[in-house]
Amino acid sequence: MSIIESICQRRSVRSYSGEALSKEHAGRIEAYIAGLKAPFGAQAHIRLIHTDTLEGKVRMGTYGVIGGARDFLTLAYKKEPLAEESAAYLFEQAVLFCTSLGLGTCWLGGSFSRKDFGRQITLEPGEKVGIVSPVGYAGSKKRIWDVLIGAEKHHASRKAFGSLFFSHDFNRPLTEEAAGIYRRPLEMVRLAPSANNFQPWRVILEAGTLHFYHQKTLGGFDAIDSGIALSHFGETCRELGIAGRFERLPSREKEAVAVYSISWIPEGGSKEA
Numbered sequence: 001m002s003i004i005e006s007i008c009q010r011r012s013v014r015s016y017s018g019e020a021l022s023k024e025h026a027g028r029i030e031a032y033i034a035g036l037k038a039p040f041g042a043q044a045h046i047r048l049i050h051t052d053t054l055e056g057k058v059r060m061g062t063y064g065v066i067g068g069a070r071d072f073l074t075l076a077y078k079k080e081p082l083a084e085e086s087a088a089y090l091f092e093q094a095v096l097f098c099t100s101l102g103l104g105t106c107w108l109g110g111s112f113s114r115k116d117f118g119r120q121i122t123l124e125p126g127e128k129v130g131i132v133s134p135v136g137y138a139g140s141k142k143r144i145w146d147v148l149i150g151a152e153k154h155h156a157s158r159k160a161f162g163s164l165f166f167s168h169d170f171n172r173p174l175t176e177e178a179a180g181i182y183r184r185p186l187e188m189v190r191l192a193p194s195a196n197n198f199q200p201w202r203v204i205l206e207a208g209t210l211h212f213y214h215q216k217t218l219g220g221f222d223a224i225d226s227g228i229a230l231s232h233f234g235e236t237c238r239e240l241g242i243a244g245r246f247e248r249l250p251s252r253e254k255e256a257v258a259v260y261s262i263s264w265i266p267e268g269g270s271k272e273a
């Protein structure tokens, strides 16, 4: 499955069959995670926890949000510049890989016990578990939580292209035509999951360079959400052969409307001065 296909297929799965991951699936996920490297000069670690092989009767707390899951991915990172964007970039790669294997996942930022999960993994000094996700075979039972939060509606609803992406400054919406080669990668940003489906990502296209921002949200997961969007953008560009690199431009930090993360510089630099 291509990255674009995986992005289109992925959705938050909160109900699982109760089956543990097969040896083959677990092995493939372990191998994939081992080959990942966090971007933007930061560090993050993903671990796969099998509750079946833990000692004693261990149930990982997910406050009734997730049912029937036996395996979980955890994301740990420490405070450093661009740590959340970097960690989320990495974790979304793992999530999309699991999607490509036909497995369900669900980003969890709030609905899990940090104590339960922290106890099961060896953290590096300064590291904290920031995110977890169940990973496994989707179950058929509908969860009350899904109904309460309107999960179906959330999955289907994304803001319009022109409310997320802009030309030159935040006053001018970007059209799909004006996005040129970046139309598809930006469309993949639009499909990204975000906490509470807040979709805080905002991107300015200026002279062939894209500047990635995020709005501050109540939940406080906006830098994480930004990293997921960057992952969809960067990995789609890679898949489509669009060459460029991410670089933080200090001149972009002074922006009243949104918080700056990083920019995408096309190969050969910006088209205009």
Ligand SMILES: Cc1cc2nc3c(=O)[nH]c(=O)nc-3n(C[C@H](O)[C@H](O)[C@H](O)COP(=O)(O)O)c2cc1C
Residues within 6 Å of the ligand: 010, 011, 012, 013, 065, 106, 107, 108, 109, 110, 111, 112, 151, 154, 155, 156, 192, 193, 194, 195, 196, 197, 221, 224, 225, 228
């Ligand atoms: C950083 C982050 C944290 C999230 N935390 C939770 C959570 O604690 N509980 C939950 O049920 N869903 C959580 N979600 C899932 C979102 O609600 C979901 O991605 C969004 O509503 C869009 O739906 P979709 O993933 O099906 O496209 C989280 C998603 C992200 C990206």
